[in-house]
Amino acid sequence: MKTLSTLFFSSGIVLLLFGESCTETNKPKPRIERDLPGSTVEQHVEESKVDSLIQHLEIPFFRESEQVITHSGYALSYNETYEQANWVAYELTAQETQKAFERTNKFLVDPAVSTGSATDADYKKSGFDRGHLAPAADMGWSSTTMIESFYFSNMSPQLPGFNRGIWKNLESLVRVWANENESIYVVTGPVFTNGMSTIGGNQVAIPNYYYKVILDHKKPSLKGIGFILPNASSSLPLQNFAVSIDSVEKVTGIDFYHLLSDDQEANLEKTVCISCWSWKTSGKSYSSSTNGVQCSGITKKRERCRRNTTNANGRCHQHQ
Numbered sequence: 001m002k003t004l005s006t007l008f009f010s011s012g013i014v015l016l017l018f019g020e021s022c023t024e025t026n027k028p029k030p031r032i033e034r035d036l037p038g039s040t041v042e043q044h045v046e047e048s049k050v051d052s053l054i055q056h057l058e059i060p061f062f063r064e065s066e067q068v069i070t071h072s073g074y075a076l077s078y079n080e081t082y083e084q085a086n087w088v089a090y091e092l093t094a095q096e097t098q099k100a101f102e103r104t105n106k107f108l109v110d111p112a113v114s115t116g117s118a119t120d121a122d123y124k125k126s127g128f129d130r131g132h133l134a135p136a137a138d139m140g141w142s143s144t145t146m147i148e149s150f151y152f153s154n155m156s157p158q159l160p161g162f163n164r165g166i167w168k169n170l171e172s173l174v175r176v177w178a179n180e181n182e183s184i185y186v187v188t189g190p191v192f193t194n195g196m197s198t199i200g201g202n203q204v205a206i207p208n209y210y211y212k213v214i215l216d217h218k219k220p221s222l223k224g225i226g227f228i229l230p231n232a233s234s235s236l237p238l239q240n241f242a243v244s245i246d247s248v249e250k251v252t253g254i255d256f257y258h259l260l261s262d263d264q265e266a267n268l269e270k271t272v273c274i275s276c277w278s279w280k281t282s283g284k285s286y287s288s289s290t291n292g293v294q295c296s297g298i299t300k301k302r303e304r305c306r307r308n309t310t311n312a313n314g315r316c317h318q319h320q
């Protein structure tokens with residue numbers, strides 16, 4: 001609820017669009033162990049089988065003023081100002097993509113959000129879907145994770161054509177990647193900008209864009225990729241929205257995978273390698289190799305460049 005917003009999130013600390021990212025060398029060390037359940041950590045330790053294990057690698061850098069909440073299958077940073085998460089982060093293993101429990105379709109107020117999360121009344125008759133950030137299909141490996149995936153802290157107002165179309169396609173592709181790579185680290189969320197419209201009595205902000213970043217940290221094919229997608233229907237190939245993780249950091253102000261060594265973080269995040277990932281799921285191909293990808297550069301109007309590029313760094317000639 002709005003009345004307690006200043007207790008947990010100071011506006012502008014983390015998500016300043018096009019502001020400076022949290023990469024300064026003197027940044028305070030986050031309390032990564034806070035609120036993270038040991039049982040979940042142990043399960044991921046056993047299943048991931050990564051070559052160089054880094055606990056909680058999926059958790060972005062966060063400040064003490066943020067309201068960071070951990071559920072059984074994912075962690076999130078809750079933004080009371082916009083009544084939704086800044087980010088939702090989790091490790092997804094191949095085993096966890098095997099669904100054991102069906103969708104509950106029961107949307108719930110998140111009891112762990114001390115300031116109060118959004119409610120069903122905020123979305124009712126709004127014309128927007130209660131769009132999952134961590135998809136229910138990624139959380140079907142236990143009854144608890146499935147229930148918690150329907151918390152409103154994990155929802156964001158998405159247009160139906162987006163939520164049920166290209167966003168769903170990307171979620172499906174991420175599960176393919178989890179199977180192919182044994183385990184991946186996923187962070188997803190909205191891109192917050194000034195002047196966003198809102199829905200409901202709690203004034204839930206309607207983002208114009210969403211992001212997703214994925215890291216494969218298992219040798220020998222260490223790789224990372226990011227996506228920035230407009231909250232709109234699209235029939236374009238998913239590659240058109242692929243960008244470097246660095247590009248997503250610049251747009252959101254969030255420092256992803258900061259627990260990596262500086263050299264490894266720089267190498268994995270500075271470029272986007274389209275050919276390093278498969279682009280087919282359920283018999284449907286999302287490839288468009290001849291046209292390249294949409295440039296990850298930002299225009300003077302603070303919008304993403306609309307040019308396509310085949311350059312390895314994901315930028316057109318103007319944004320090199």
